Amino acid sequence: MQDEIVEPPGSHEPTEFKKTPKKAAASGWIGSALEYYDFFIYAQAASLVFPIIFFPPSNPQLAIVASFATFGVGYVARPIGAFVLGHLGDVHGRKNMLVLCMMLIGLSTFLVAFLPTYEMVGIWAPILLVILRLVQGFAVGGEISGASAMIIEHAPFGRRGFFGSFTLQGVQAGQVLAAAVFLPLSAVMSTESFQSWGWRIPFLLSAVVVAAGIIIRRRVDETPAFQEEAAHGEVPKAPIVVAVKESGGDMLRVVCMALMNAIPTAVVAFGTTFATNAAYGVGLTATNYLWIVVSGNIVAVILIPFVGNLSDVIGRRPVIIVGCLGSGVLGYAYLYFVSQANLVGAFVMAMLMWGVVYQGYNAVFPSFFQELFPTRTRVTAFAVSQNLGTLITAFLPAIYAALAGPTPAACVVEKKFAPDVVLPTGETCRLAADAREADVIWTVGTITLVLAVIAAIAAFTARETYRVHMNDLGVPGTQPVPKDEYMRIRASGVDEPVH
Numbered sequence: 001m002q003d004e005i006v007e008p009p010g011s012h013e014p015t016e017f018k019k020t021p022k023k024a025a026a027s028g029w030i031g032s033a034l035e036y037y038d039f040f041i042y043a044q045a046a047s048l049v050f051p052i053i054f055f056p057p058s059n060p061q062l063a064i065v066a067s068f069a070t071f072g073v074g075y076v077a078r079p080i081g082a083f084v085l086g087h088l089g090d091v092h093g094r095k096n097m098l099v100l101c102m103m104l105i106g107l108s109t110f111l112v113a114f115l116p117t118y119e120m121v122g123i124w125a126p127i128l129l130v131i132l133r134l135v136q137g138f139a140v141g142g143e144i145s146g147a148s149a150m151i152i153e154h155a156p157f158g159r160r161g162f163f164g165s166f167t168l169q170g171v172q173a174g175q176v177l178a179a180a181v182f183l184p185l186s187a188v189m190s191t192e193s194f195q196s197w198g199w200r201i202p203f204l205l206s207a208v209v210v211a212a213g214i215i216i217r218r219r220v221d222e223t224p225a226f227q228e229e230a231a232h233g234e235v236p237k238a239p240i241v242v243a244v245k246e247s248g249g250d251m252l253r254v255v256c257m258a259l260m261n262a263i264p265t266a267v268v269a270f271g272t273t274f275a276t277n278a279a280y281g282v283g284l285t286a287t288n289y290l291w292i293v294v295s296g297n298i299v300a301v302i303l304i305p306f307v308g309n310l311s312d313v314i315g316r317r318p319v320i321i322v323g324c325l326g327s328g329v330l331g332y333a334y335l336y337f338v339s340q341a342n343l344v345g346a347f348v349m350a351m352l353m354w355g356v357v358y359q360g361y362n363a364v365f366p367s368f369f370q371e372l373f374p375t376r377t378r379v380t381a382f383a384v385s386q387n388l389g390t391l392i393t394a395f396l397p398a399i400y401a402a403l404a405g406p407t408p409a410a411c412v413v414e415k416k417f418a419p420d421v422v423l424p425t426g427e428t429c430r431l432a433a434d435a436r437e438a439d440v441i442w443t444v445g446t447i448t449l450v451l452a453v454i455a456a457i458a459a460f461t462a463r464e465t466y467r468v469h470m471n472d473l474g475v476p477g478t479q480p481v482p483k484d485e486y487m488r489i490r491a492s493g494v495d496e497p498v499h
Helices: 021-048 060-092 094-112 124-140 143-152 160-188 191-196 198-204 206-218 224-231 239-276 286-314 316-339 343-357 365-371 375-394 396-403 429-461 483-492
Strands: none
Touching: 021 094, 021 124, 021 143, 021 160, 021 198, 021 206, 021 239, 021 286, 060 094, 060 124, 060 143, 060 239, 060 375, 060 396, 094 124, 094 143, 094 198, 094 206, 124 143, 143 160, 143 365, 143 375, 160 198, 160 286, 160 365, 191 198, 198 206, 224 375, 239 286, 239 316, 239 343, 239 365, 239 375, 239 396, 239 429, 286 316, 286 343, 286 365, 316 343, 316 365, 316 429, 365 375, 396 429
16 A cells, blocks of 8 residues: 555545555654653552551551552643643644654653662652652553554555554554563563663663654654644634543443453563562562563564454444453453462463453544544543543552452561461461462452452444544534445545545
8 A cells, every 4th residue: 555645636535635545544653653662661660669668667568559659640731732732733733743742751750760779868758759750641641542553644545444454563662662662671680770870771772762663753754633633713713622521422432441451460560570579479580570561562473453454344442341341350360370379370360451351442442442533632632531531540459459459468578478367357368469469350350340340331432433534523413424435445445536
Protein backbone atom coordinates (compact mmCIF):
# COMPACT_ATOMS: atom_id res chain seq x y z
CA MET A 1 0.00 0.00 0.00
CA GLN A 2 1.29 3.44 -0.92
CA ASP A 3 1.95 5.84 1.95
CA GLU A 4 0.38 8.91 0.35
CA ILE A 5 -3.38 8.65 -0.01
CA VAL A 6 -5.58 11.44 -1.31
CA GLU A 7 -9.28 10.66 -1.09
CA PRO A 8 -11.45 11.59 -4.12
CA PRO A 9 -13.72 14.66 -3.99
CA GLY A 10 -17.12 13.85 -2.52
CA SER A 11 -15.79 11.13 -0.25
CA HIS A 12 -16.85 11.05 3.40
CA GLU A 13 -13.16 10.88 4.25
CA PRO A 14 -11.00 14.07 4.46
CA THR A 15 -10.14 15.04 0.87
CA GLU A 16 -8.08 18.25 1.05
CA PHE A 17 -4.89 16.86 2.57
CA LYS A 18 -3.00 13.62 1.96
CA LYS A 19 -2.93 10.73 4.42
CA THR A 20 0.37 9.07 5.32
CA PRO A 21 -0.72 5.99 7.29
CA LYS A 22 2.61 4.17 7.48
CA LYS A 23 4.51 7.23 8.63
CA ALA A 24 1.86 8.06 11.23
CA ALA A 25 1.77 4.45 12.50
CA ALA A 26 5.56 4.29 12.79
CA SER A 27 5.66 7.59 14.66
CA GLY A 28 2.84 6.53 16.99
CA TRP A 29 4.44 3.16 17.66
CA ILE A 30 7.89 4.50 18.45
CA GLY A 31 6.61 7.48 20.44
CA SER A 32 4.29 5.34 22.56
CA ALA A 33 6.99 2.71 23.13
CA LEU A 34 9.48 5.30 24.34
CA GLU A 35 6.98 7.22 26.45
CA TYR A 36 5.55 4.13 28.12
CA TYR A 37 9.04 2.80 28.77
CA ASP A 38 9.39 5.84 31.02
CA PHE A 39 6.01 5.29 32.66
CA PHE A 40 6.41 1.57 33.32
CA ILE A 41 9.94 1.58 34.69
CA TYR A 42 8.31 3.43 37.57
CA ALA A 43 5.75 0.62 37.94
CA GLN A 44 8.52 -1.98 38.02
CA ALA A 45 10.56 0.00 40.54
CA ALA A 46 7.46 0.60 42.71
CA SER A 47 7.04 -3.16 42.91
CA LEU A 48 10.69 -4.20 43.28
CA VAL A 49 12.54 -1.56 45.31
CA PHE A 50 10.51 1.52 46.28
CA PRO A 51 8.84 -0.09 49.34
CA ILE A 52 12.33 -0.79 50.68
CA ILE A 53 14.19 2.46 49.95
CA PHE A 54 11.57 5.24 50.04
CA PHE A 55 9.48 4.20 53.04
CA PRO A 56 10.05 3.15 56.69
CA PRO A 57 11.26 -0.48 56.71
CA SER A 58 9.61 -1.43 60.02
CA ASN A 59 6.15 -2.20 58.60
CA PRO A 60 6.18 -4.22 55.32
CA GLN A 61 2.44 -3.86 54.62
CA LEU A 62 2.49 -0.10 55.18
CA ALA A 63 5.54 0.26 52.92
CA ILE A 64 3.89 -1.75 50.13
CA VAL A 65 0.61 0.20 50.40
CA ALA A 66 2.49 3.53 50.43
CA SER A 67 4.64 2.56 47.44
CA PHE A 68 1.56 1.58 45.43
CA ALA A 69 -0.13 4.81 46.52
CA THR A 70 2.71 6.81 44.94
CA PHE A 71 2.22 4.66 41.83
CA GLY A 72 -1.47 5.54 41.93
CA VAL A 73 -1.02 9.30 42.20
CA GLY A 74 0.34 9.29 38.68
CA TYR A 75 -3.12 8.24 37.57
CA VAL A 76 -4.68 11.02 39.64
CA ALA A 77 -2.83 13.53 37.49
CA ARG A 78 -3.81 11.80 34.25
CA PRO A 79 -7.38 13.23 33.96
CA ILE A 80 -5.94 16.71 34.58
CA GLY A 81 -3.33 16.12 31.91
CA ALA A 82 -6.04 14.69 29.66
CA PHE A 83 -8.12 17.85 30.04
CA VAL A 84 -5.20 20.23 29.36
CA LEU A 85 -3.39 18.18 26.71
CA GLY A 86 -6.63 17.02 25.07
CA HIS A 87 -7.61 20.68 24.72
CA LEU A 88 -4.24 21.43 23.09
CA GLY A 89 -4.64 18.46 20.75
CA ASP A 90 -8.13 19.50 19.59
CA VAL A 91 -7.33 23.23 19.33
CA HIS A 92 -3.66 23.37 18.27
CA GLY A 93 -3.14 19.97 16.66
CA ARG A 94 -2.22 16.40 17.55
CA LYS A 95 1.46 16.76 16.64
CA ASN A 96 2.32 19.68 18.94
CA MET A 97 0.59 18.05 21.89
CA LEU A 98 2.47 14.77 21.44
CA VAL A 99 5.86 16.51 21.40
CA LEU A 100 4.98 18.28 24.67
CA CYS A 101 3.92 14.96 26.25
CA MET A 102 7.27 13.43 25.41
CA MET A 103 9.25 16.33 26.89
CA LEU A 104 7.33 16.33 30.19
CA ILE A 105 7.47 12.61 30.86
CA GLY A 106 11.11 12.34 29.85
CA LEU A 107 12.27 15.07 32.23
CA SER A 108 10.23 13.84 35.20
CA THR A 109 11.42 10.25 34.73
CA PHE A 110 15.05 11.26 34.39
CA LEU A 111 14.91 13.21 37.67
CA VAL A 112 13.71 10.14 39.60
CA ALA A 113 17.22 8.75 39.17
CA PHE A 114 18.59 11.49 41.44
CA LEU A 115 16.09 11.20 44.31
CA PRO A 116 17.46 10.62 47.83
CA THR A 117 16.21 7.63 49.83
CA TYR A 118 14.18 7.57 53.05
CA GLU A 119 17.36 6.79 54.97
CA MET A 120 18.93 9.99 53.62
CA VAL A 121 16.16 12.59 53.98
CA GLY A 122 13.25 10.88 55.71
CA ILE A 123 9.74 11.93 54.68
CA TRP A 124 11.06 14.18 51.90
CA ALA A 125 11.97 11.08 49.88
CA PRO A 126 8.38 9.93 49.22
CA ILE A 127 7.21 13.56 48.84
CA LEU A 128 9.68 14.22 46.03
CA LEU A 129 8.77 10.87 44.47
CA VAL A 130 5.09 11.82 44.46
CA ILE A 131 5.77 15.21 42.83
CA LEU A 132 7.66 13.63 39.93
CA ARG A 133 5.01 10.93 39.58
CA LEU A 134 2.34 13.62 39.27
CA VAL A 135 4.25 15.22 36.38
CA GLN A 136 4.59 11.80 34.76
CA GLY A 137 0.89 11.13 35.05
CA PHE A 138 -0.01 14.57 33.70
CA ALA A 139 2.06 13.93 30.57
CA VAL A 140 0.77 10.40 29.96
CA GLY A 141 -2.80 11.73 30.22
CA GLY A 142 -2.65 12.86 26.60
CA GLU A 143 -0.38 10.19 25.12
CA ILE A 144 -2.61 7.34 23.93
CA SER A 145 -5.47 9.64 22.86
CA GLY A 146 -3.15 11.88 20.86
CA ALA A 147 -1.09 9.08 19.34
CA SER A 148 -4.09 6.97 18.34
CA ALA A 149 -5.91 10.01 16.93
CA MET A 150 -2.83 10.77 14.85
CA ILE A 151 -2.82 7.22 13.47
CA ILE A 152 -6.51 6.57 12.75
CA GLU A 153 -6.98 10.00 11.16
CA HIS A 154 -4.22 9.09 8.71
CA ALA A 155 -5.47 5.50 8.24
CA PRO A 156 -7.38 4.44 5.11
CA PHE A 157 -11.05 3.56 5.54
CA GLY A 158 -11.45 -0.11 6.42
CA ARG A 159 -8.01 -0.30 8.05
CA ARG A 160 -8.42 1.92 11.11
CA GLY A 161 -8.46 -1.01 13.54
CA PHE A 162 -5.25 -2.42 12.10
CA PHE A 163 -3.35 0.87 12.03
CA GLY A 164 -4.80 2.07 15.35
CA SER A 165 -3.53 -1.07 17.06
CA PHE A 166 0.07 0.08 16.51
CA THR A 167 -0.40 2.62 19.31
CA LEU A 168 -0.90 -0.17 21.83
CA GLN A 169 1.71 -2.36 20.21
CA GLY A 170 4.12 0.47 20.99
CA VAL A 171 2.82 0.66 24.56
CA GLN A 172 3.39 -3.08 25.02
CA ALA A 173 6.86 -2.77 23.52
CA GLY A 174 7.56 -0.01 26.03
CA GLN A 175 6.55 -2.39 28.82
CA VAL A 176 8.88 -5.03 27.41
CA LEU A 177 11.73 -2.52 27.47
CA ALA A 178 10.81 -1.41 30.99
CA ALA A 179 10.85 -4.95 32.36
CA ALA A 180 13.79 -6.09 30.22
CA VAL A 181 16.04 -3.28 31.37
CA PHE A 182 15.60 -4.48 34.96
CA LEU A 183 16.34 -8.12 34.09
CA PRO A 184 20.13 -7.94 33.65
CA LEU A 185 20.40 -5.60 36.60
CA SER A 186 18.45 -7.88 38.97
CA ALA A 187 20.25 -10.98 37.64
CA VAL A 188 23.84 -9.69 37.66
CA MET A 189 23.89 -7.29 40.59
CA SER A 190 23.69 -8.24 44.25
CA THR A 191 20.46 -7.36 46.04
CA GLU A 192 22.28 -4.69 48.04
CA SER A 193 23.81 -3.03 44.96
CA PHE A 194 20.56 -3.16 43.02
CA GLN A 195 18.62 -1.56 45.87
CA SER A 196 21.38 0.98 46.51
CA TRP A 197 22.04 2.33 43.02
CA GLY A 198 21.31 -0.22 40.28
CA TRP A 199 17.60 0.67 40.10
CA ARG A 200 18.56 4.23 39.07
CA ILE A 201 20.08 3.13 35.74
CA PRO A 202 16.75 2.65 33.84
CA PHE A 203 15.69 6.16 34.90
CA LEU A 204 18.96 7.68 33.68
CA LEU A 205 18.43 6.01 30.30
CA SER A 206 15.24 8.01 29.83
CA ALA A 207 17.41 10.95 28.70
CA VAL A 208 18.18 9.02 25.52
CA VAL A 209 14.54 7.96 25.23
CA VAL A 210 13.13 11.48 25.31
CA ALA A 211 15.65 12.84 22.78
CA ALA A 212 14.80 10.10 20.29
CA GLY A 213 11.06 10.51 20.83
CA ILE A 214 11.05 14.27 20.24
CA ILE A 215 13.02 13.91 17.00
CA ILE A 216 10.64 11.23 15.70
CA ARG A 217 7.46 13.08 16.58
CA ARG A 218 8.52 16.36 15.06
CA ARG A 219 8.84 14.67 11.66
CA VAL A 220 5.27 13.37 11.36
CA ASP A 221 2.61 15.39 9.48
CA GLU A 222 -0.47 16.79 11.18
CA THR A 223 -3.60 14.73 10.44
CA PRO A 224 -5.72 15.63 7.39
CA ALA A 225 -8.92 15.52 9.48
CA PHE A 226 -7.62 18.18 11.88
CA GLN A 227 -6.13 20.27 9.06
CA GLU A 228 -9.50 20.38 7.32
CA GLU A 229 -11.30 21.49 10.48
CA ALA A 230 -8.67 24.16 11.13
CA ALA A 231 -8.83 25.39 7.53
CA HIS A 232 -12.60 25.80 7.71
CA GLY A 233 -12.69 27.39 11.16
CA GLU A 234 -14.45 24.45 12.80
CA VAL A 235 -12.03 24.00 15.72
CA PRO A 236 -13.98 24.49 19.00
CA LYS A 237 -12.77 26.96 21.62
CA ALA A 238 -13.80 24.69 24.51
CA PRO A 239 -13.66 21.05 23.32
CA ILE A 240 -14.55 19.56 26.71
CA VAL A 241 -17.81 21.53 26.89
CA VAL A 242 -18.80 20.41 23.38
CA ALA A 243 -17.71 16.81 24.11
CA VAL A 244 -19.79 16.46 27.27
CA LYS A 245 -22.81 18.11 25.65
CA GLU A 246 -22.75 16.08 22.43
CA SER A 247 -21.05 12.82 23.49
CA GLY A 248 -21.61 12.48 27.24
CA GLY A 249 -23.10 8.99 26.97
CA ASP A 250 -20.19 7.68 24.93
CA MET A 251 -17.71 9.30 27.33
CA LEU A 252 -19.35 7.37 30.17
CA ARG A 253 -19.05 4.15 28.16
CA VAL A 254 -15.34 4.80 27.63
CA VAL A 255 -14.90 5.41 31.39
CA CYS A 256 -16.45 1.99 32.06
CA MET A 257 -14.48 0.19 29.34
CA ALA A 258 -11.23 1.73 30.60
CA LEU A 259 -11.74 -0.19 33.84
CA MET A 260 -9.98 -3.02 31.99
CA ASN A 261 -6.78 -1.38 33.18
CA ALA A 262 -7.39 -3.68 36.16
CA ILE A 263 -5.76 -6.51 34.17
CA PRO A 264 -2.29 -4.96 33.69
CA THR A 265 -2.56 -3.51 37.19
CA ALA A 266 -3.00 -7.00 38.63
CA VAL A 267 -0.16 -8.47 36.54
CA VAL A 268 2.49 -5.74 36.35
CA ALA A 269 2.01 -3.72 39.54
CA PHE A 270 0.47 -5.82 42.32
CA GLY A 271 1.44 -9.19 40.84
CA THR A 272 5.13 -8.37 40.98
CA THR A 273 5.03 -7.54 44.68
CA PHE A 274 2.80 -10.54 45.49
CA ALA A 275 5.24 -12.87 43.75
CA THR A 276 8.55 -11.40 44.92
CA ASN A 277 8.09 -9.54 48.21
CA ALA A 278 9.41 -11.68 51.09
CA ALA A 279 6.49 -10.75 53.36
CA TYR A 280 3.98 -12.59 51.11
CA GLY A 281 6.04 -15.79 51.31
CA VAL A 282 5.48 -16.83 47.67
CA GLY A 283 9.18 -16.98 46.94
CA LEU A 284 9.53 -16.18 43.23
CA THR A 285 12.59 -14.11 42.43
CA ALA A 286 12.44 -10.73 40.74
CA THR A 287 14.28 -12.13 37.72
CA ASN A 288 11.80 -15.02 37.33
CA TYR A 289 8.76 -12.79 37.57
CA LEU A 290 10.19 -10.18 35.23
CA TRP A 291 10.51 -12.92 32.61
CA ILE A 292 6.77 -13.57 32.97
CA VAL A 293 6.02 -9.88 32.36
CA VAL A 294 8.45 -9.63 29.45
CA SER A 295 7.22 -12.81 27.75
CA GLY A 296 3.55 -11.87 28.09
CA ASN A 297 4.21 -8.52 26.50
CA ILE A 298 6.24 -10.04 23.67
CA VAL A 299 3.28 -12.29 22.83
CA ALA A 300 1.04 -9.21 22.94
CA VAL A 301 3.33 -7.24 20.62
CA ILE A 302 3.16 -10.05 18.05
CA LEU A 303 -0.60 -10.56 18.33
CA ILE A 304 -1.92 -6.98 18.49
CA PRO A 305 -1.90 -6.11 14.73
CA PHE A 306 -3.76 -9.35 13.94
CA VAL A 307 -6.44 -8.57 16.53
CA GLY A 308 -6.71 -4.99 15.24
CA ASN A 309 -7.17 -6.34 11.72
CA LEU A 310 -9.80 -8.83 12.95
CA SER A 311 -11.80 -5.90 14.35
CA ASP A 312 -11.77 -4.36 10.85
CA VAL A 313 -13.46 -7.52 9.55
CA ILE A 314 -16.01 -8.53 12.22
CA GLY A 315 -16.34 -5.28 14.20
CA ARG A 316 -14.93 -3.71 17.34
CA ARG A 317 -17.59 -4.72 19.85
CA PRO A 318 -17.40 -8.55 19.70
CA VAL A 319 -13.61 -8.54 19.91
CA ILE A 320 -13.58 -6.19 22.90
CA ILE A 321 -16.33 -8.09 24.76
CA VAL A 322 -14.51 -11.43 24.41
CA GLY A 323 -11.25 -9.82 25.53
CA CYS A 324 -12.86 -8.30 28.62
CA LEU A 325 -14.74 -11.35 29.86
CA GLY A 326 -12.07 -13.89 28.96
CA SER A 327 -9.16 -12.13 30.65
CA GLY A 328 -11.31 -11.33 33.70
CA VAL A 329 -12.14 -15.02 34.27
CA LEU A 330 -8.54 -16.15 33.69
CA GLY A 331 -7.32 -13.84 36.47
CA TYR A 332 -8.20 -16.43 39.11
CA ALA A 333 -6.06 -19.12 37.51
CA TYR A 334 -3.14 -16.77 36.99
CA LEU A 335 -3.13 -15.66 40.64
CA TYR A 336 -3.44 -19.28 41.80
CA PHE A 337 -0.30 -20.38 39.98
CA VAL A 338 1.62 -17.35 41.24
CA SER A 339 0.52 -18.11 44.81
CA GLN A 340 1.86 -21.65 44.45
CA ALA A 341 5.20 -20.34 43.14
CA ASN A 342 4.49 -22.49 40.09
CA LEU A 343 6.64 -20.66 37.58
CA VAL A 344 5.58 -22.76 34.58
CA GLY A 345 1.87 -22.46 35.40
CA ALA A 346 2.13 -18.71 36.06
CA PHE A 347 4.06 -18.30 32.81
CA VAL A 348 1.44 -20.18 30.76
CA MET A 349 -1.48 -18.34 32.35
CA ALA A 350 0.22 -14.96 31.84
CA MET A 351 0.68 -15.81 28.16
CA LEU A 352 -2.98 -16.78 27.84
CA MET A 353 -4.64 -14.10 30.00
CA TRP A 354 -2.36 -11.14 29.41
CA GLY A 355 -0.57 -11.96 26.16
CA VAL A 356 -3.51 -13.35 24.18
CA VAL A 357 -7.06 -12.88 25.51
CA TYR A 358 -6.64 -9.39 26.99
CA GLN A 359 -5.50 -8.14 23.59
CA GLY A 360 -9.09 -8.43 22.39
CA TYR A 361 -9.63 -5.27 24.41
CA ASN A 362 -6.15 -3.82 24.33
CA ALA A 363 -5.59 -3.92 20.57
CA VAL A 364 -9.02 -2.54 19.69
CA PHE A 365 -9.79 0.22 22.18
CA PRO A 366 -7.51 2.85 20.52
CA SER A 367 -9.58 2.76 17.33
CA PHE A 368 -12.96 2.09 18.98
CA PHE A 369 -12.70 4.91 21.53
CA GLN A 370 -11.58 7.36 18.83
CA GLU A 371 -14.41 6.36 16.52
CA LEU A 372 -17.07 7.11 19.11
CA PHE A 373 -16.30 10.86 18.85
CA PRO A 374 -16.22 13.49 16.06
CA THR A 375 -12.93 15.03 14.93
CA ARG A 376 -13.42 18.38 16.67
CA THR A 377 -13.58 16.84 20.17
CA ARG A 378 -11.94 13.46 19.58
CA VAL A 379 -8.71 13.87 21.57
CA THR A 380 -10.36 15.62 24.54
CA ALA A 381 -13.30 13.20 24.80
CA PHE A 382 -11.07 10.13 24.51
CA ALA A 383 -8.36 11.44 26.85
CA VAL A 384 -10.61 12.67 29.65
CA SER A 385 -12.96 9.67 29.74
CA GLN A 386 -10.27 7.02 29.29
CA ASN A 387 -8.10 8.53 32.01
CA LEU A 388 -11.03 8.82 34.41
CA GLY A 389 -11.56 5.09 33.95
CA THR A 390 -7.92 4.26 34.56
CA LEU A 391 -7.94 6.56 37.60
CA ILE A 392 -10.59 4.34 39.19
CA THR A 393 -8.21 1.38 38.83
CA ALA A 394 -5.06 3.29 39.83
CA PHE A 395 -5.22 2.57 43.53
CA LEU A 396 -6.21 -1.07 43.12
CA PRO A 397 -2.68 -2.31 44.04
CA ALA A 398 -2.80 -0.30 47.28
CA ILE A 399 -6.34 -1.56 47.97
CA TYR A 400 -5.26 -5.14 47.31
CA ALA A 401 -2.30 -4.78 49.67
CA ALA A 402 -4.64 -3.35 52.34
CA LEU A 403 -7.38 -5.98 51.94
CA ALA A 404 -5.10 -8.96 51.34
CA GLY A 405 -1.86 -7.83 52.84
CA PRO A 406 1.32 -9.80 53.56
CA THR A 407 2.34 -11.58 56.72
CA PRO A 408 3.47 -9.54 59.76
CA ALA A 409 6.96 -8.04 59.97
CA ALA A 410 8.09 -10.88 62.26
CA CYS A 411 7.90 -13.26 59.29
CA VAL A 412 10.72 -11.44 57.47
CA VAL A 413 14.16 -12.01 58.92
CA GLU A 414 17.13 -10.34 57.20
CA LYS A 415 14.91 -9.58 54.18
CA LYS A 416 13.97 -13.27 53.79
CA PHE A 417 10.71 -15.06 54.58
CA ALA A 418 10.96 -17.14 57.80
CA PRO A 419 8.28 -19.85 57.51
CA ASP A 420 8.87 -21.47 60.92
CA VAL A 421 8.49 -18.34 63.05
CA VAL A 422 5.50 -18.68 65.40
CA LEU A 423 3.25 -15.63 65.56
CA PRO A 424 1.34 -14.41 68.67
CA THR A 425 -1.79 -16.07 67.22
CA GLY A 426 -0.07 -19.46 67.54
CA GLU A 427 0.19 -20.12 63.81
CA THR A 428 3.46 -20.32 61.92
CA CYS A 429 4.38 -17.76 59.28
CA ARG A 430 3.97 -20.47 56.64
CA LEU A 431 0.34 -21.04 57.62
CA ALA A 432 -0.23 -17.27 57.76
CA ALA A 433 1.25 -16.86 54.27
CA ASP A 434 -0.96 -19.65 52.88
CA ALA A 435 -4.04 -17.88 54.24
CA ARG A 436 -2.88 -14.56 52.75
CA GLU A 437 -2.33 -16.21 49.37
CA ALA A 438 -5.92 -17.51 49.32
CA ASP A 439 -7.15 -14.02 50.24
CA VAL A 440 -5.21 -12.57 47.32
CA ILE A 441 -6.66 -15.02 44.79
CA TRP A 442 -10.29 -14.35 45.75
CA THR A 443 -10.00 -10.64 46.53
CA VAL A 444 -7.93 -9.59 43.52
CA GLY A 445 -9.54 -12.10 41.16
CA THR A 446 -13.11 -11.12 42.05
CA ILE A 447 -12.53 -7.36 41.85
CA THR A 448 -10.81 -7.83 38.47
CA LEU A 449 -13.69 -9.94 37.12
CA VAL A 450 -16.37 -7.48 38.29
CA LEU A 451 -14.60 -4.61 36.54
CA ALA A 452 -14.22 -6.72 33.39
CA VAL A 453 -17.97 -7.44 33.35
CA ILE A 454 -18.74 -3.71 33.67
CA ALA A 455 -16.40 -2.99 30.74
CA ALA A 456 -18.04 -5.70 28.61
CA ILE A 457 -21.54 -4.31 29.30
CA ALA A 458 -20.37 -0.82 28.28
CA ALA A 459 -18.97 -2.19 25.01
CA PHE A 460 -22.21 -4.11 24.34
CA THR A 461 -24.31 -0.93 24.70
CA ALA A 462 -22.05 1.15 22.42
CA ARG A 463 -22.76 1.50 18.69
CA GLU A 464 -20.58 -0.32 16.17
CA THR A 465 -18.18 2.01 14.35
CA TYR A 466 -15.88 0.05 12.05
CA ARG A 467 -17.94 0.65 8.86
CA VAL A 468 -18.50 4.39 9.46
CA HIS A 469 -16.52 6.96 7.44
CA MET A 470 -14.18 9.38 9.22
CA ASN A 471 -16.29 12.48 8.57
CA ASP A 472 -19.40 10.67 9.86
CA LEU A 473 -17.94 9.40 13.14
CA GLY A 474 -19.77 10.74 16.18
CA VAL A 475 -22.57 12.18 14.03
CA PRO A 476 -26.04 11.12 15.30
CA GLY A 477 -28.06 9.04 12.86
CA THR A 478 -25.14 8.14 10.59
CA GLN A 479 -25.58 4.81 8.83
CA PRO A 480 -22.61 2.46 8.33
CA VAL A 481 -21.42 1.56 4.86
CA PRO A 482 -23.11 -1.67 3.65
CA LYS A 483 -20.95 -4.71 4.41
CA ASP A 484 -20.35 -5.69 0.75
CA GLU A 485 -19.34 -2.15 -0.20
CA TYR A 486 -17.18 -1.88 2.90
CA MET A 487 -15.29 -5.06 2.08
CA ARG A 488 -14.75 -3.86 -1.49
CA ILE A 489 -13.27 -0.57 -0.23
CA ARG A 490 -11.14 -2.49 2.28
CA ALA A 491 -9.76 -4.72 -0.44
CA SER A 492 -9.13 -2.00 -3.02
CA GLY A 493 -8.26 0.90 -0.74
CA VAL A 494 -10.33 3.16 -3.03
CA ASP A 495 -13.42 5.01 -1.84
CA GLU A 496 -16.03 6.03 -4.36
CA PRO A 497 -17.28 9.66 -4.42
CA VAL A 498 -20.74 10.32 -3.02
CA HIS A 499 -23.07 11.56 -5.78
